[in-house]
Amino acid sequence: MGKQFGVTLRKIRRLSQSTLWFRFERNDGELVSFEPGQFFRFEFSDKAGDFERAYSPCNFGQGVADTPYLDLVVSYVDGGRASQYLFHCDEGIAATVGGPFGRLVVPKKLPARLFLVATSVGIAPFMPILRALTPAMQARELEVVLLFGARTRDEFLFRQEIAAIDGQFDCFTLRICYSRESLVDSKAFEFSGHVTGQVVSFSPDPDSDTFLLCGNPQMVDDCFALLRNMGFSARQVVREKYVFARKARPQKRKVLTAEQKRLIAEKANKYSSPDNS
Known part of the structure; x- marks a missing residue:
C-alpha cells in the first residue's frame, strides 16, 4: 500500500448522459504505481466537510499503471454526495488520495481463458x-472474454477503445448486454x-477459466x-462490488417522554437557581 498524496483535477469529459470522466494529476509530479484493477480512496472536501470515496482508475494509455495521473469514471447517483460534488465542480479542485488497494488484478499465472x-x-x-493483457493477447497466451452490461447504447462506455481491441485480437470476445433498449x-x-x-x-x-467480476452487487452475487x-472455487472468481453511496437521511427528531421532560426541567431549575454554587 502506498502513502497518501495530493492530486488536482485537470480534465473533465462527458462519456454519456449520466457519466463523466476525470483526470487527477499528482501535485508532486511523481508517478502513480498500482496493479491494473486496483482502487484508490479519494478524500474530497465540500461545504459539509471531508468525505471519502473509493474509485478504480480507468487509465488506458501507455504505461497505465506508472503515470503521474489517475483517470476516473463516475456515474451520477441521485442524491449522492460525491455526485453532487464532482458533477458540479470545475477543473482545479484538490483531493487527497490513498492506496492502492484490492485484489481484482490479473492472475500471476494466466488461465487459458479469462472472463471480465x-x-x-x-x-x-x-x-x-x-x-x-495486450502483450499476452498478441502472443495468443490466453483467451479474454469481456461481458459488459449497460442499460442503453449511450452507456456503452469506452466504446471506441473496446471495439478496437475486439477488431485487433481473434482471442478476444466481446458481448455487450443492454437491459433497457430494444x-x-x-x-x-x-x-x-x-x-x-x-x-x-x-x-x-473450472479447470481452465478464471473470472473477474465488477459492478452491480446483484450481478456479482448472481x-x-x-x-x-458449476464447480468454481472462490479463488477462481474474484469479486468487487460497486455500491453507490447515497445521501444520508436526516435523523428523525426524537419525541421525549413525560418522564424525560420532567428530568430535564429539574436539571434546568437546578442549574438556573441563584442559590446554586
Whole structure:
C-alpha cells in the first residue's frame, strides 16, 4: 500500500448522459504505481466537510499503471454526495488520495481463458487490465472474454477503445448486454438482457477459466452463485462490488417522554437557581 498524496483535477469529459470522466494529476509530479484493477480512496472536501470515496482508475494509455495521473469514471447517483460534488465542480479542485488497494488484478499465472464481467462503471478497472493483457493477447497466451452490461447504447462506455481491441485480437470476445433498449441494427457483439445470462453460453470450465467480476452487487452475487454451482472455487472468481453511496437521511427528531421532560426541567431549575454554587 502506498502513502497518501495530493492530486488536482485537470480534465473533465462527458462519456454519456449520466457519466463523466476525470483526470487527477499528482501535485508532486511523481508517478502513480498500482496493479491494473486496483482502487484508490479519494478524500474530497465540500461545504459539509471531508468525505471519502473509493474509485478504480480507468487509465488506458501507455504505461497505465506508472503515470503521474489517475483517470476516473463516475456515474451520477441521485442524491449522492460525491455526485453532487464532482458533477458540479470545475477543473482545479484538490483531493487527497490513498492506496492502492484490492485484489481484482490479473492472475500471476494466466488461465487459458479469462472472463471480465462488468456492469456500468464497473468497467473502469478492466480498462487498465485490458491494456496490460495486450502483450499476452498478441502472443495468443490466453483467451479474454469481456461481458459488459449497460442499460442503453449511450452507456456503452469506452466504446471506441473496446471495439478496437475486439477488431485487433481473434482471442478476444466481446458481448455487450443492454437491459433497457430494444436492439435495432445490432452488431454481432450486442445482445438484449443481462450479462449473467451470457455466462452459461460459454460453458465455463473450472479447470481452465478464471473470472473477474465488477459492478452491480446483484450481478456479482448472481454470477458468483452460478459459477459456484458449476464447480468454481472462490479463488477462481474474484469479486468487487460497486455500491453507490447515497445521501444520508436526516435523523428523525426524537419525541421525549413525560418522564424525560420532567428530568430535564429539574436539571434546568437546578442549574438556573441563584442559590446554586
